[in-house]
Amino acid sequence: MKRIVLIIEYDGTNYVGWQVQPNGIAVQQVICEALHRLTGERLVLHASGRTDSGVHARAQVAHFDTECRIPPDKYAFALNTYLPADIRIKASFEMPGEWAAGANEFHSRFSVKRKHYRYRVLNSVHNSAFLRDTALHIHASLDIEKLNAAAALFLGEHDFAAFKASGSKAASTVRSIYASQWSQEGELLVYDVAGSGFLYNMVRIMVGTMLRIGMGYAELDTIKCALENPSRENAGDTAPAHGLTLWRVEYDEFDTERILRGSTPSPAGALPQTP
C-alpha cells in the first residue's frame, strides 16, 4: 500500500467546490473518477480542507492510499490526461513509509501547519474580461492604507467567531493569523493571509469587513469590536467566492513550493521548511 500525495490547481468557476454536493459537480468527484479510470480502484481522496463553490486553488493538497503500481510521480501526468483543463495535478509523490501509517502518519487535513489564502480585488471603472472569474470587481475607490490598517488588526491569536458563517460547527473559534497584508499591482489589490487554520467563510468575511472600511463605509473599530464581541452581526458581508484562492498549504513533512518549483518531485530531502 502506498500513500500518494497530489498538489492540485483548479479554477473553481465550474464546480460546487471541493467536496461532493448534491447540486453540481465537485472537484473531488472529478479527480476520484479519473483515479478510478486510472487505477481501477474506488479510492478515498482526502484534501487539506474544503473549498466553497467558485473558490479556486493554486496548490490544494490531497492524498489517497492505493495498491496500484503506477510510479508515484506519474500520477500527475496520467491523471491530467483524464481531467478537464480547469483541474491540473501539478505534482504527485509517495509519502515515505514512516509517514504513511502509524504514529507519524501524514494526513492532508490533520497534518496542516498553516494555510495561505489570496483574495483578489480589481479596483477599476470597468471589469476585466480576463479577471472576471478570479477577482472581485469594485468600482468604488478603495483606500489601500485603510485596508492595510484593517488587515493588521487580524494578526495574532483571536476568537474569530464573528467571522464564521452561521451554522458552522467548529469546536473552537480561536485561530492564529501569521500574515495579513494587502498589496497593489496597478488596478489589482491583492490580500494575502496565512493562519493556523480558518473557519467556514472566515477569509471571505474578513475581506468583506475590510472592503467596507476601505470604501469608507465603516471604521477600523468595526474589526476590534468584532474580535472582542464575537457575534456574526458585528462583522461585514461575506465577500464573493470567485475572488478567493487557496494559495498554499504548509506541512512539516514537505514543502509544496519547493516541489512546485520542480526541483524535487519526492519529499525526501525537502523536510521542515516552515519559515
Next chain:
Amino acid sequence: MKRIVLIIEYDGTNYVGWQVQPNGIAVQQVICEALHRLTGERLVLHASGRTDSGVHARAQVAHFDTECRIPPDKYAFALNTYLPADIRIKASFEMPGEWAAGANEFHSRFSVKRKHYRYRVLNSVHNSAFLRDTALHIHASLDIEKLNAAAALFLGEHDFAAFKASGSKAASTVRSIYASQWSQEGELLVYDVAGSGFLYNMVRIMVGTMLRIGMGYAELDTIKCALENPSRENAGDTAPAHGLTLWRVEYDEFDTERILRGSTPSPAGALPQTP
C-alpha cells in the same frame, strides 16, 4: 452625427474571432447587438483589424457613427450591462469634429500607426488551470536566449511573405517591425512584438518558427532564409491562437494607454504620443 470610439477587451475563447462568420458567434456581432438594443440603430462597427478565432484583445479599437444622444463616455457603462462578461468596453469617447469626417477623418482601421501583439507561452511540466485559455503550454525546454536571438532577426523592414497564411491576399507583404522581444516571468515566456501592420497569421507563424528554434529543432538561419526567400514552407508552424492577444493599437489622434489609465476619457489633450 457623432463618431464614437470604443476600447474593447475580450477573452476570445468562446468566439469565432472579431468578424462575423457563419460557424459561430463573433465579438463584433455581440457588440453590434448590444449597440442595437442601446441605440435602436443598426450600426456598422469598424475595428482596427480582425482577430482570429480564439485570439484575445486587451485593447481592440473600434468606431461607429450614430445619431444617438447618449453622452459619449456613457456607452462603455451602458454596453457593459448588455454584454457578456468575456467582452468589456474599457472606454468610449467621441472623436472631435475635425477628425469625424473629411480629409482628416479618423478610421479605426485606416488610421492605425502601429500595432502591438503579445504571445504567451507557459513553459512548465504541467499546464495551468488558470492560463489554459491565454497561454500555449509547452513542456519541452525552451532556450530564451535562442528565442531572443531569433526575435531580433525580425526587426526592421522585411518581406514577410513566408510568414503569412496561404490564401491571404495582401497587396504588399512588406512590413516594418519596431519591437520584437521575449521576456520571462517564472514559467511564463512572453513575446512582445510591435509593427506597422501584420499579415494574416503573421505573428502566430513568427512565434511557431521561433519556438522550433527555442526547442533546438531548427537553426536561427531558418528565419534569415525565410525572410530572404519569402515562401510559406520556409517558415515554421502556425502557433495556436489562444496564446495570442492584440495588446495595443497606436494612432496619432489619441493614446489608448493614457485613456485606459483613466485620466482622460476624451482624446482632446491626449494627442500624438507615438514614442
